[in-house]
Amino acid sequence: MAGAGGGGNDVQWCFSQVKGAIDDDVAEADIISTVEFNHSGELLATGDKGGRVVIFQQELESKNQPLCRGEYNVYSTFQSHEPEFDYLKSLEIEEKINKIRWLPQKNAAQFLLSTNDKTIKLWKISERDKRPEGYNLKEEDGRYRDPTTVTTLRVPVFHPMDLMVEASPRRVFANAHTYHINSISVNSDCETYLSADDLRINLWNLEITDRSFNIVDIKPANMEELTEVITAAEFHPNQCNTFVYSSSKGTIRLCDMRASALCDQHSKLFEEPEDPSNRSFFSEIISSISDVKFSHSGRYMMTRDYLTVKIWDLNMESRPVETYQVHEYLRSKLCSLYENDCIFDKFECCWNGNDSVVMTGSYNNFFRMFDRGYRQDVTLEASRESSKPRSVLKPRKVCTGGKRKKDEISVDSLDFNKKILHTAWHPQDNIIAVATTNNLYIFQDRL
Amino acid sequence: MCRLAFWSMSLQCWDDALVSALVGWPPWLEASVQHSSQFWMANMYSKGTKRKFFDSVDAAMDNKAALYSRQRQSLLDMSLIKLQLCHMLVEPNMCRSVLIANTVRHIREEMTHDGSWQLVTEAFGGSGPSDHLVATEVLCRSSALEQQGGGPKLYSVMGYDGCREEEVVTDEALCSVTFSDGAPSLLGTIDHCWDRAELRMAAVENRVIKDSGSEVESGEGAKTVMGQVFGTFEIKNVAPGSDLALEELFSAVDASYYDLDTMLTSIQSTPKMGPYNLLDSMASSHGPTSNSSCRTDLSELDHIMEIIVGS
Numbered sequence: 118m119a120g121a122g123g124g125g126n127d128v129q130w131c132f133s134q135v136k137g138a139i140d141d142d143v144a145e146a147d148i149i150s151t152v153e154f155n156h157s158g159e160l161l162a163t164g165d166k167g168g169r170v171v172i173f174q175q176e177l178e179s180k181n182q183p184l185c186r187g188e189y190n191v192y193s194t195f196q197s198h199e200p201e202f203d204y205l206k207s208l209e210i211e212e213k214i215n216k217i218r219w220l221p222q223k224n225a226a227q228f229l230l231s232t233n234d235k236t237i238k239l240w241k242i243s244e245r246d247k248r249p250e251g252y253n254l255k256e257e258d259g260r261y262r263d264p265t266t267v268t269t270l271r272v273p274v275f276h277p278m279d280l281m282v283e284a285s286p287r288r289v290f291a292n293a294h295t296y297h298i299n300s301i302s303v304n305s306d307c308e309t310y311l312s313a314d315d316l317r318i319n320l321w322n323l324e325i326t327d328r329s330f331n332i333v334d335i336k337p338a339n340m341e342e343l344t345e346v347i348t349a350a351e352f353h354p355n356q357c358n359t360f361v362y363s364s365s366k367g368t369i370r371l372c373d374m375r376a377s378a379l380c381d382q383h384s385k386l387f388e389e390p391e392d393p394s395n396r397s398f399f400s401e402i403i404s405s406i407s408d409v410k411f412s413h414s415g416r417y418m419m420t421r422d423y424l425t426v427k428i429w430d431l432n433m434e435s436r437p438v439e440t441y442q443v444h445e446y447l448r449s450k451l452c453s454l455y456e457n458d459c460i461f462d463k464f465e466c467c468w469n470g471n472d473s474v475v476m477t478g479s480y481n482n483f484f485r486m487f488d489r490g491y492r493q494d495v496t497l498e499a500s501r502e503s504s505k506p507r508s509v510l511k512p513r514k515v516c517t518g519g520k521r522k523k524d525e526i527s528v529d530s531l532d533f534n535k536k537i538l539h540t541a542w543h544p545q546d547n548i549i550a551v552a553t554t555n556n557l558y559i560f561q562d563r564l
Numbered sequence: 565m566c567r568l569a570f571w572s573m574s575l576q577c578w579d580d581a582l583v584s585a586l587v588g589w590p591p592w593l594e595a596s597v598q599h600s601s602q603f604w605m606a607n608m609y610s611k612g613t614k615r616k617f618f619d620s621v622d623a624a625m626d627n628k629a630a631l632y633s634r635q636r637q638s639l640l641d642m643s644l645i646k647l648q649l650c651h652m653l654v655e656p657n658m659c660r661s662v663l664i665a666n667t668v669r670h671i672r673e674e675m676t677h678d679g680s681w682q683l684v685t686e687a688f689g690g691s692g693p694s695d696h697l698v699a700t701e702v703l704c705r706s707s708a709l710e711q712q713g714g715g716p717k718l719y720s721v722m723g724y725d726g727c728r729e730e731e732v733v734t735d736e737a738l739c740s741v742t743f744s745d746g747a748p749s750l751l752g753t754i755d756h757c758w759d760r761a762e763l764r765m766a767a768v769e770n771r772v773i774k775d776s777g778s779e780v781e782s783g784e785g786a787k788t789v790m791g792q793v794f795g796t797f798e799i800k801n802v803a804p805g806s807d808l809a810l811e812e813l814f815s816a817v818d819a820s821y822y823d824l825d826t827m828l829t830s831i832q833s834t835p836k837m838g839p840y841n842l843l844d845s846m847a848s849s850h851g852p853t854s855n856s857s858c859r860t861d862l863s864e865l866d867h868i869m870e871i872i873v874g875s
Binding site for chain 2: 210316399401
């Protein structure tokens, strides 16, 4: 079993690092709400419920240990969003960061978009490691010199200083969403991006903050007829005119912005017919799609609903090409999960760099990987117990009935408060970031 | 706890009023029952609830049917409570609310299909306990009017817990009241209210009060139920041709939260196959706030006001 899943059947996943508080008493503000690698994988950003963004940077591989990948250390921390109060509706606007998306790097600085329920912000993260010294009119501490004492001229010179990383908000995109923003996605043209809330999707230009263009609107004229909401949206990785959005009814719509200004009419509708033998009162709820991600190639897209991960070929709308069961043993527990609201948990999913493996989270701090090529899957656990440096993760197994074997865990023993909703995969290497409630685990393959 | 007490009472209620005519329920529901039966058994029995099985025969089929209908009813109860509990400081999660609302619709449609909806109504239609005559009468009266066929438009009042705003409207100098079909807003009540289910619950709680005499919570719940039925009129901006000044005044109001309320109150609209097709007889216009608008007979309104005032 060891080695199953993850870029070939010989990959073994090892613990690398864990970030966050050790104690079990979780502060609400520390709950991680999003995780995202940048395009090179050098930077790893997390957002939390307290509105903060923490960016980790991978250390350069040292010559001493050529086989060991660099560790991720804190690079920058800043408060992205603050709680607000909507006076008109007498409601709080949470500062929780719903999504972070990096922009492709164009110069020395890094840019990312972060969003809460209502406002998107563009942050510039830049380094400063030199400072000018030797001004003519100012002292080193900034005080102005008496001009009469200036007798010579000199040219200020840059001297090295301790590295300082500065994060500054460059744009604030506000007041465009009536409902809660669930997704942002940067276009491949690097000039525009979309933001999606429950009922509408807006298109923005990264330079323009006072205007956005509504491209999808599913709000019914009569709100009493509302039965479906938008749950996620993403731009195609290569085609700047194409995007998809998923719904609470388990459908995905692909839209082409060239077709019309308002993309209410989809170009393609992806929907799998319901399996009549599995119908129940909960069928619709568990079919609601919580995440949609294009493959890096742009040929496929992956959707996550409550019990499964599905891979769709963009050329075939009738059904997915692959379906992976994440935790089918929960199907008989749906009523309890409905009662405790776990059935509404929104799990995310991600692709590895070459689209051969997909990963998603589950309960009890388990996460699952599905190797598409080798048709293997593995369940791993993110826990402090298996946190010895470079210790290999042992595959876990959930016992669904009958006699429980050693090392198996029974369904009734699962901790539904320990859920892994957010995971991310390094764009090139086998390094993954897995967020438990308030800890970030980094695992990498054994070299 | 009130909620548990209510659930157990609701089960007893079903025992009393229940139909055995649940025939022909689809096999996939049976699977659903079997899947969850363990959960339900554990849940119900662990609370110490006594269940009365039906008379005599207890054919396996009857048991299953009863179990299934109990399960379904409990699911309905749970869903309604979930919807009501979304009045929090932060805006409720719309996706979750929509999914729960759809579940409730689904259950209601099924209950209407197999006739259990009507049976609930008949059980409480004319013989509500006197304590609840107010709530009962209004709702029964609405029903009676409907059955007269057309006639004056039907309406109800909507109560909101901590209703924050009232948007006063004139529609050609008439005050219009938006309504669902005769039950308070789902969001406005602590205990769930659902058309005739509200009557049933009110009756149940009255029984609790009478029987135990000490269920303060239930008693207060019943009062809350009644209070909420006539909580606040919510009058919404209806037609585009409304008074311009008022429109301007309220044009900046972001109605999204009320959109959610409206969406949820639509659950109260009767199913298309039910006997209470109130909405069918109403003209609807799509105002800026996208709520269905209906005119009402002023005399009907006066009558309601009289009840409220208690004259």
